[in-house]
Every structure is written in structure tokens, then in C-alpha cells.
Amino acid sequence: MSVVPTKDVTFNSVYFRGRKAGLQEDPNRPGSYMANFDKGKADYVMHSDPKKEYGNKMHEAVEKIPFELEKDEAVIVFSEGGKEKFYKLLGIKDRSPQ
Numbered sequence: 001m002s003v004v005p006t007k008d009v010t011f012n013s014v015y016f017r018g019r020k021a022g023l024q025e026d027p028n029r030p031g032s033y034m035a036n037f038d039k040g041k042a043d044y045v046m047h048s049d050p051k052k053e054y055g056n057k058m059h060e061a062v063e064k065i066p067f068e069l070e071k072d073e074a075v076i077v078f079s080e081g082g083k084e085k086f087y088k089l090l091g092i093k094d095r096s097p098q
Contacts, residue, residue, distance in 0.1 A: 009080045015065045016074040016092075023076070 011023040014035045021035035047053055067075050076087045 009078055012077045012079060012084075014074055014076050015067055015069065017069070017071060018065060020065060 011025075011033050013020055013022050016035070016037065019037050021037050023033045023035050026032040026034050069075065072090065072092045074089045074092055076089065078085055078087065
């Protein structure tokens with residue numbers, strides 16, 4: 001996502017396909033923001049001896065997002081003038097990672 005720079009706007013996060021991720025400015029493209037929706041699954045050790053399972057990480061709780069979104073919609077959360085605001089994106093298309 002590319003934006004026009006302004007000092008009074010801060011981009012916080014994005015809701016997409018039932019998940020939330022923080023927005024970060026792309027260091028290689030100033031004015032462009034990206035979000036990382038981690039799809040990876042952690043490996044767990046399952047053993048009859050519970051001591052062998054030590055080190056397994058707890059599952060992260062899935063946060064219910066506060067919006068009803070279609071598969072091709074997202075909501076950007078940003079702050080402008082100290083007030084939290086929302087912007088809905090429509091018609092998002094899948095593409096291969098670059």
C-alpha cells in the first residue's frame with residue numbers, strides 16, 4: 001500500500017481475512033506499508049513423557065476481529081490528529097509473493 005506522506009497520520013494495523021497484523025513502513029520504499037500475516041505452524045513435540053514436551057509454545061489466542069469482512073476486503077487502522085480512524089479497502093486480489 002502506498003500513501004502520501006503526512007506528519008499527522010500514523011498507520012497502525014490492518015484486518016484481513018479474519019486476522020490482524022501491524023503495519024510497517026517498507027524501508028526500501030518510503031511511503032509504502034506492509035503487513036506480515038504469519039501462516040506458519042509451529043512444530044510441537046508430542047510424547048507420552050510430558051517432560052519431553054517441555055519447550056512447546058502455547059497456541060496464540062485468535063482474536064475476533066471487530067469487522068465483518070468479505071474475502072476481498074480489509075480495514076486499515078490509522079491515527080489522524082490523535083483520533084483512531086478506519087479505512088475499508090475493497091476488491092483485493094490475490095497475487096504471488098515477490
